[in-house]
Amino acid sequence: LTVLNAGRRYLKAEELSGKVFVTSGLGGMSGAQAKAAVIAGCVGIIAEVDEAALLKRHKQGWLMEISNNLDHCIARLREARKNKIALSLGYHGNVVDLWERLVHELDTTGELLVDLGSDQTSCHNPFNGGYYPVQLSFEEGKQLLSSNPGKFRTLVQESLKRHVAAINKLADKGMFFWDYGNAFLLEAQRAGADVAKKGANKTEFRYPSYVQHIMG
Numbered sequence: 001l002t003v004l005n006a007g008r009r010y011l012k013a014e015e016l017s018g019k020v021f022v023t024s025g026l027g028g029m030s031g032a033q034a035k036a037a038v039i040a041g042c043v044g045i046i047a048e049v050d051e052a053a054l055l056k057r058h059k060q061g062w063l064m065e066i067s068n069n070l071d072h073c074i075a076r077l078r079e080a081r082k083n084k085i086a087l088s089l090g091y092h093g094n095v096v097d098l099w100e101r102l103v104h105e106l107d108t109t110g111e112l113l114v115d116l117g118s119d120q121t122s123c124h125n126p127f128n129g130g131y132y133p134v135q136l137s138f139e140e141g142k143q144l145l146s147s148n149p150g151k152f153r154t155l156v157q158e159s160l161k162r163h164v165a166a167i168n169k170l171a172d173k174g175m176f177f178w179d180y181g182n183a184f185l186l187e188a189q190r191a192g193a194d195v196a197k198k199g200a201n202k203t204e205f206r207y208p209s210y211v212q213h214i215m216g
Contacts, residue, residue, distance in 0.1 A: 002180075003040040005214045006116050009203035010176035016042035017084040017156035020077060020113060022102065023180075024095035025120035026053045026063065033120060034088035036062040042116075043080045044088045045073060047095035049138040054090045068092040070101045077113055095119070096134035096159055099166035106173060114170060117177040118210075119163075123184040126156050131187070133159035171207075181210045 003021060007013045019042045023033050026048040034057055037044025040155045046063070048054045057063040064087055067073050073091050080087040091098055102114055122130030132141040133155035171177050179185045185205045188195050197204040208214070 002210050002214055003036050003042065003116070006118075006176065006178060006210075007040070007042070009107050009214060011115060016040045016157060018041070018081055019115040020045065020081055021116040021118075022046075022095075022098065022114045023118045023120060024048065024098075025122070026050075026057045026090060027122070030120035031062060034090065037126065038064065038086045038088050041086045041087070043077055043099065045077060045091060045114075046088065047091045047093060047098045049092075049094055049132045049141075051092055052140075053180070054092050058090060062088070063090045064088045066092060070097065073098070074101065074105060074113070081113070094132065094134040094159075095121070096163045099170070103166045103169050106170065112170065112173045112175060114175050117167060117170070117175055118180045119184045120180050120182055121184065123182045123187045126160075126183075126187050127153045131156055133162070134162060135159060158186045160191040161193045164188045164195055168194060168206075177207045178214060179207055180206065181209065181211060202205040 007016045007019060010181050011019065021042050021044045022036050024047040026046055034044055054066055058066050067089065073089060076089055094202055105111060105113055124130065129145060135155050136144060167177050185195050187205060195205050197206045
């Protein structure tokens with residue numbers, strides 16, 4: 001319902017075939033995003049750093065395909081988008097890399113490959129394993145979290161700024177992003193990312209919340 005209503009509200013589309021939804025998280029609640037994309041009829045690309053979570057969703061049949069190669073992900077995205085095929089593709093990697101690759105595609109080809117975007121990393125718990133920084137692999141991140149939590153925190157905040165910068169570039173070209181109630185925008189703001197709503201008070205974000213704007 002969230003994905004469908006986002007399409008209705010932001011894309012003025014009653015059906016989402018040929019539309020692309022990019023997000024992250026295939027753990028607990030976030031694991032449903034892959035299935036939701038296919039039910040809604042769109043192309044869903046969901047990034048996940050933890051291979052165990054990715055393989056679990058694939059084994060359950062919630063995720064149609066998995067890949068750790070961004071070139072392959074972009075090729076599959078283009079193919080499914082062009083042919084209006086419903087697809088859930090799990091990218092084994094950091095979602096920041098995925099967002100930055102989509103910016104690169106926009107910069108080099110002029111093509112905006114994503115219509116809807118969100119995030120379901122566990123940003124309510126970003127410094128204790130809920131969010132892994134793009135600068136490190138998943139295993140390196142786990143080691144740093146154990147050995148130097150202060151450095152891990154710094155890298156998470158740097159990663160959040162990169163995360164938002166990429167989303168902002170795509171949103172400026174017409175991609176619609178929303179907050180999924182996971183404290184992503186709040187933690188990004190605390191990290192110094194550009195998420196403030198221009199001309200509003202500092203507690204308002206430039207992107208809407210799914211609760212008020214989509215489900216409401």
